[in-house]
Amino acid sequence: MxxxxxAGAVPRGGPPAGEGKGAAPRSRHRSSAxxxxxxxxxxxxxxxxxLLPAAWLAFALWSDLTRNTRLxxxxxxxxxxxxxxxxxxxxxxxxxxxxxxxxxxxWGWLIRYRRIFGLLAFLYIFLHLTVYFVLDVELDAALLxxxxxxxxxxxxxxxxxxxxxxxxxxxxxxxIRRMGNRRWNALHWLIFPAVVLGMVHYxxxxxxxxxxxxxxxxxxxxxxxxxxRNRRGSRGQAA
Ligand code: HEM
Numbered sequence: 001m002x003x004x005x006x007a008g009a010v011p012r013g014g015p016p017a018g019e020g021k022g023a024a025p026r027s028r029h030r031s032s033a034x035x036x037x038x039x040x041x042x043x044x045x046x047x048x049x050x051l052l053p054a055a056w057l058a059f060a061l062w063s064d065l066t067r068n069t070r071l072x073x074x075x076x077x078x079x080x081x082x083x084x085x086x087x088x089x090x091x092x093x094x095x096x097x098x099x100x101x102x103x104x105x106x107w108g109w110l111i112r113y114r115r116i117f118g119l120l121a122f123l124y125i126f127l128h129l130t131v132y133f134v135l136d137v138e139l140d141a142a143l144l145x146x147x148x149x150x151x152x153x154x155x156x157x158x159x160x161x162x163x164x165x166x167x168x169x170x171x172x173x174x175x176i177r178r179m180g181n182r183r184w185n186a187l188h189w190l191i192f193p194a195v196v197l198g199m200v201h202y203x204x205x206x207x208x209x210x211x212x213x214x215x216x217x218x219x220x221x222x223x224x225x226x227x228x229r230n231r232r233g234s235r236g237q238a239a
Contacts, residue, residue, distance in 0.1 A: 077135045084128035091121035100226035122168040153204035160197035
């Protein structure tokens, strides 16, 4: 998701791809920015690091189940849902931060991390949903449907998840080629309504202390604004 032309269609160190023909961000800072090239292998430690939260959760669950530790506290299912939901939000922030960062620095090579972070965000939301479905509603499809229809925050979360599915599916180079940059980019704007739905879901789920969702809402607001500003800028240049 929010990805891909990424690794393949972009000239190394060049502008972010997957932004559409003619809409590739032309950073005002690019010419003066130092040309930094990241080594190819850097993505492996980045991915390994990004998977640590999931690995820790798996370990905590295993430890609580087999050694009777209480790493996940008194309500392990809720703890897992919260933990995975929050990591999903963090990776959505990272995904959306890549383009503005490229704009500011001219480091076009960062584009491949947009795809990586996007897929990691999807992984965490998928795990979030899996914990909910397997451990919370205990694989009861009728209960799932009831929750989705009766509890607004679940409805909104599910809608956010469903919007992210086509982005994850089309994140491969093959899909980008098949769809063409313009259509692919248009589809990947879905990440914005998905984030809005996810954030409202988050706000409703936390119940009491709303400081964290508000901080994330502010961060997303800035990132949305940066993206819209960039889009207007590249349209202006094209005109
Ligand atoms: C873009 C989509 C989504 C995002 C960004 C998201 C994010 C979050 C976050 C951050 C939390 C933690 C709230 C806290 O700290 O208290 C949470 C809680 C939760 N989420 Fe999601 N979520 C999404 C989709 C879903 C879906 C599809 C489901 C299930 C159908 C779901 C079910 C839950 C549940 C059951 C909780 C725990 C609420 C409670 O405390 O009772 N979420 N979500």
